[in-house]
Amino acid sequence: SIAENAALASAPSEFTVTFSAPTGLANVALTNAAGQAVALDYTPPRQMAGSYTIPLPRLAPGAYTLSWRTIARDGHAMPGQVRFTITG
Numbered sequence: 694s695i696a697e698n699a700a701l702a703s704a705p706s707e708f709t710v711t712f713s714a715p716t717g718l719a720n721v722a723l724t725n726a727a728g729q730a731v732a733l734d735y736t737p738p739r740q741m742a743g744s745y746t747i748p749l750p751r752l753a754p755g756a757y758t759l760s761w762r763t764i765a766r767d768g769h770a771m772p773g774q775v776r777f778t779i780t781g
Contacts, residue, residue, distance in 0.1 A: 699775075700780050702781050704751065704753075708775075717763060717764040718738070719770070724758050755779060
């Protein structure tokens, strides 16, 4: 739900990631421009799904990277990430 390299005027309250087939979400991490972890209040569910909505904390203006790792039914791990900036 956040485009890669998006410049957002205000901080989003959540991020939704959608996949073409059900997959397991192994982990999700949010980091700031300095590479420091930003705490997320989210535990991925154990069941596979086609999309996941991750609540985001209140974010100050700046650059962020939201990264995740999914696990396919065959056990194949697939990483993903989206970088975005909050401008105001």
